[in-house]
Amino acid sequence: MAPKTKAPKLREMNARRLAHEVAVSAEKRVREAAAIVGLECVPATEPKASQLAAAVELLTVFALTGQDLAKAKEAYDLIDRILYRRLVDGDAVGVRGDWKTPLGLVLAAASGRIRISQGKPVRADELAALTGFSVERVRQEIRMGRMKRAATPPPGRRLIDAEILASTAKTWLARRKVVGFVTA
DSSP states (O other), rough: OOOOOOOGGGGOOOOHHHHHHHHHHHHHHHHHHHEEEEEOOOOOHHHHHHHHHHHHHHHHHHHHHHEEOHHHHHHHHHHIIIIEEEETEEEEEEEOOOOOHHHHHHHHHHHEEEHHTTOOOOOHHHHHHHSOOHHHHHHHHHHTTTSSSOOOOOSSSSSSGGOOOHHHHHHHHHHTOOOOOOOO
């Protein structure tokens, strides 16, 4: 049995180191994908790699603090276009990071902050990323009625996957002393 790895915590992240690791990893993924289809991949130009690293660093700081929403939205979109955007039958599939990886955790936390700022409902994984709780713990809070669901989930979705009202999420996060959220 493989040893259990500890899921990353947002508050323990170094934004600059994460940004560098993501830029290097992205360049490697592009080279590997090109090799599979028999293309020679010219190494990424420094500006593109540094642009990605800067976007990841900015988004990490935003995920931690909630500062600079407008730039965070731009950074989120840039990361989405460079690393995750795929066309499937003409439909774009956006950021779908694994929140158990450092970048996925940052993306989930940033997405949660952006959605709350827009008054949109948030998901349990976004709240988990912001608090450092497990998704299971956030779902338990939802089942206990500590947060108000935005709506009953559509057919085929589990009740625990229901989205939470932004106003309720904001209050819940403030009570847990998450930076950038204050009680009214």
